[in-house]
Amino acid sequence: MAEKDIIFSRLALSLAAAATALPAMAAPLHLVLESHHFTPDHITVPAGKRFKLLVTSHDTTPDEFESPDLRVEKILMPGQTITVMAGPLSPGRYKFYDDYHPESAHGIVEAK
Amino acid sequence: MLASFIIVFREVLEAGLIVGIVLAATAEIPRRAPYLWGGLLAGFAGAGLVAAILGELTDAFAGNGQDVFDAAILGFAVLMLGWHAAWMSRHGREMANQMREMGAEIAAGHRTMLAMAAVIAIAILREGSEVALFLYGIATAAPLGAAALISGGMLGVLTGGAVSWALYRGLLAIPLKHLFGVTSTLIALLAAGMAGQAAALLANDNYIPALGYQLWNTSWLLSTGSIAGKAAQALLGYSDRPMGIQLLIWVITLFSLLWLSHRASRPQTLHRQET
Numbered sequence: 001m002a003e004k005d006i007i008f009s010r011l012a013l014s015l016a017a018a019a020t021a022l023p024a025m026a027a028p029l030h031l032v033l034e035s036h037h038f039t040p041d042h043i044t045v046p047a048g049k050r051f052k053l054l055v056t057s058h059d060t061t062p063d064e065f066e067s068p069d070l071r072v073e074k075i076l077m078p079g080q081t082i083t084v085m086a087g088p089l090s091p092g093r094y095k096f097y098d099d100y101h102p103e104s105a106h107g108i109v110e111a112k
Numbered sequence: 113m114l115a116s117f118i119i120v121f122r123e124v125l126e127a128g129l130i131v132g133i134v135l136a137a138t139a140e141i142p143r144r145a146p147y148l149w150g151g152l153l154a155g156f157a158g159a160g161l162v163a164a165i166l167g168e169l170t171d172a173f174a175g176n177g178q179d180v181f182d183a184a185i186l187g188f189a190v191l192m193l194g195w196h197a198a199w200m201s202r203h204g205r206e207m208a209n210q211m212r213e214m215g216a217e218i219a220a221g222h223r224t225m226l227a228m229a230a231v232i233a234i235a236i237l238r239e240g241s242e243v244a245l246f247l248y249g250i251a252t253a254a255p256l257g258a259a260a261l262i263s264g265g266m267l268g269v270l271t272g273g274a275v276s277w278a279l280y281r282g283l284l285a286i287p288l289k290h291l292f293g294v295t296s297t298l299i300a301l302l303a304a305g306m307a308g309q310a311a312a313l314l315a316n317d318n319y320i321p322a323l324g325y326q327l328w329n330t331s332w333l334l335s336t337g338s339i340a341g342k343a344a345q346a347l348l349g350y351s352d353r354p355m356g357i358q359l360l361i362w363v364i365t366l367f368s369l370l371w372l373s374h375r376a377s378r379p380q381t382l383h384r385q386e387t
Contacts, residue, residue, distance in 0.1 A: 061249035068337030077167035
């Protein structure tokens with residue numbers, strides 16, 4: 001019985017290890033959406049790393065942070081901050097935009 | 113106006129392609145109309161509800177609420193599609209022939225129609241809540257200039273609906289003996305795409321291992337940012353940068369559903385001999 005328990009707990013541990021074995025994470029970056037513009041609208045992230053964006057809306061209506069390049073689609077209500085996980089990216093430039101106001105609200109993530 | 117047309121058209125098309133396939137896949141089930149309308153209305157109501165509580169939903173699950181909710185309803189839709197596949201495999205072909213009048217078959221049709229109504233509701237809820245918030249934003253931001261944008265949106269709804277209807281009618285033009293095979297394959301692809309998307313959402317938020325964040329990149333060929341790419345995503349589960357887990361779950365779901373819908377041929381032959 002004890003042996004079985006040990007096997008199970010080892011299995012659970014190794015599964016947990018597999019689940020948490022994530023690539024290195026870069027420091028979170030902050031973006032603000034105000035008057036349908038992103039500030040900053042050009043951010044740099046390290047290539048080959050997962051990274052986290054914190055996007056805050058100071059708009060008065062809903063926005064949708066979207067980027068097929070980063071595989072993200074998330075709605076932001078006015079005043080809200082959302083967390084966006086993305087990467088790892090190969091070096092290059094990746095577009096993001098507010099899908100509800102794509103003409104004015106857009107920016108670039110540059111992976112170096 | 114063009115911008116709002118494109119945004120709304122894209123969302124309606126994504127939901128509409130799913131609805132069109134569901135309509136074609138249930139074409140032979142008797143008395144299905146109330147379920148289809150029920151699914152449609154539930155989808156609209158759900159879209160409004162999700163839009164209304166979206167702020168709270170986003171903050172749930174440590175900020176991953178939107179993704180977790182999306183993954184959960186996608187998973188539920190996959191189960192419903194699997195149920196339908198299993199059921200149709202036993203009853204689909206028979207229904208085209210002599211089973212229409214049998215009470216038991218209608219009762220079973222009732223259950224699978226409930227499942228398919230749920231799929232319709234989920235498809236509409238997912239895209240509808242985005243459209244609702246978009247239109248709400250327009251209406252509150254510029255009440256005076258909103259008319260053109262709203263009419264663009266309405267045109268988007270109509271065009272998206274028309275394309276979906278055309279898909280449905282086009283599928284119905286397939287001869288009956290092939291229709292079952294075509295729709296069961298489309299349903300399997302639909303379910304595989306949903307399951308893969310759900311897995312990608314959960315992996316992106318670190319709930320499950322990604323098994324590779326980007327297996328390949330075919331955005332140069334077909335970007336999921338384009339309308340064609342979105343359609344391929346909705347219909348087939350296409351991703352221009354798939355995760356490992358996404359591909360794995362896509363393959364498993366696809367083959368499970370194909371197996372569920374084709375396992376049927378034998379018992380069905382037996383059944384026919386009995387009757």
